Amino acid sequence: MKRNILIIGGGGVARVVAHKCAQNNAVLGDIHIASRTLAKCHAIIDSIHDKGSLQRPGTLQAHALDAMDIEATKFLIRATRSQIVINVGSPFLNMSVLTACIETGTAYLDTAIHEDPEKVCENPPWYGNYEWKRRQACKNARVTAVLGVGFDPGVVNAYARYAMDTYFDSVESIDIIDVNAGSHGRYFATNFDPEINFREFVSTAWSWENNAWKANAMFEHRKDWDMPVAGLSTTYLTGHDEIHSMSKNLGVPNIRFWMGFSEHYINVFTVLKNLGLLSQHSVRTARGQEIVPLEVVKAVLPDPASLAPAYSGKTCIGDLIKGRKDGLPQEVLIYNVCDHKTSFEEVGSQAISYTAGVPAVAAAMLIAEGTWDIGEMVNVEELDPKLFIALMNRMGLVTRVRSAQGDHIVDPQPDVIEASTDGKLLNYG
Incomplete structure (x- = not known):
């Protein structure tokens, strides 16, 4: 089991991630939110309390952080005893945060590909320019890194x-x-x-x-x-x-x-x-x-x-x-x-942020309980999607299929996940 989440970012997607982590803190443990602008983190925490999102009483704390500073990020990971980092800050931060995770042995998730602020639309494949170069480092450190686990990508x-x-x-x-x-x-x-x-x-x-x-x-x-x-x-x-x-x-x-x-x-x-x-x-x-x-x-x-x-x-x-x-x-x-x-009524963000944030938390839960905690770097299509889709169905993003046979909900693991009536996960299988 991995527990305790550090969320990096203070925007709309971070708000969704924080609310969904709070709704499932029985699985995920302590929740820490870090951004250069501390006030944004406090606003998210206030929103979680206002909407009663915490599944059960637990740690919910804000931190000021320049995530480009690898040493500062490593210090915060260790100080908060976080075992999973969800990076929903600017894509310019990805490689710095990933490096901090590798060097602290912490699982890493993001929702978008890394970008160099001095370059636009580099030659494909884009992952080969940055993230995939750290694959061996992740494997050596036995660090799970799931890349691009928002909605698209993810x-x-x-x-x-x-x-x-x-x-x-x-x-x-x-x-x-x-x-x-x-x-x-x-x-x-x-x-x-x-x-x-x-x-x-x-x-x-x-x-x-x-x-x-x-x-x-x-x-x-x-x-x-x-x-x-x-x-x-x-x-x-x-x-x-x-x-x-x-x-x-x-x-x-x-x-x-x-x-x-x-x-x-x-x-x-x-x-x-x-x-x-x-x-x-x-x-x-x-x-x-x-x-x-x-x-x-x-x-x-x-x-x-x-x-x-x-x-x-x-x-x-x-x-x-x-x-x-x-x-x-x-x-x-x-x-x-x-x-x-x-989406706004539930977490205070619009649907575009909601669709990006919910999958990252579903992935964090799969890492927390071990299913996706594989100790290496992967993209989402390399992992078994069934439990991921089933989890999202219960967390607010329902999957459907339209074909010649009609249009219906997809639920690949209906008997594996038990959820309460308000959609907050209680346990796995």
Whole structure:
């Protein structure tokens, strides 16, 4: 058993992670939240108390931390006796936090791939540029590191693995589709850190086509999908983290990622990009000040966490998988629908943060009780997905499958997990 959680980050996803850890502290133990801005950690703790999220009385503590400082992070891990770190801070922190975990023998989880602030859209596979270089170090230290265990990446990786094992003899293509059919009521805002959000879309959109990497221009390829709840949804081919591990681990010749964008978003994005306001390189103002345009845009846009109270509508994210079963063509959509308003009422965050945060806690619980505590570095599709999906069903993210046979809930382990009526996990099998 591993116990005691250190959450690194103070944004919307960290809030979800903290609430879900609190709801399951009988399994996870003490909960510590660390960020450069201590007030954000205290606000999350206040929210947990206000909503009565603690499953049982326990430690819930805030800490100030610059997670780029490896020694400071190691000190905090040891001081809090944390055996699992959930890193939901900026992707710029990943390698520093991972290093601290390896050097303290602590399990590591994150929800997005590492990024170098000086580089945008590096050559694929992205995991090969940073994280995978530390695989042997994790193995030597017997440290479990589960990479990209949010929703996308994360749950969509598990969906692909589960669908391939359950519904197919062979798979020809996986199209990951992410649609936000919600509204926050602002003129323009991003649903998570604007700096990270825009960096995803200013360069090459990599896809995996015919067992090779293909470079595409952003917004070059458009496709409309008939999605559950969201209906007919316009999406664009986009580069994304999960393609860079799934292409290596699943043996599928075609893997693509499609994200929904409104015309308004594309128009604003295009203007900002064409004006040079999305550049991460500093410029000198007429007053002689050095500024980074992208940081200025981030400063004037709404804080993504501030969108949650007014957010309405739903998200729909899933994998459309095509292949063959028993010699016949087979098509399956395995997906989740999440409601913005319901997410806010439960944990004070909107659905996009909710879908990223819940899987990380489910993974932490699987590490805590030993199922996923494997002592090496993996991506989610390398792990058995059944208990992961079953846990999320009881934690607020229900998985469904739509196929020629109809649309129904997927529950791979109905008899293994016992849960109370409010969805807080009581025990395993």
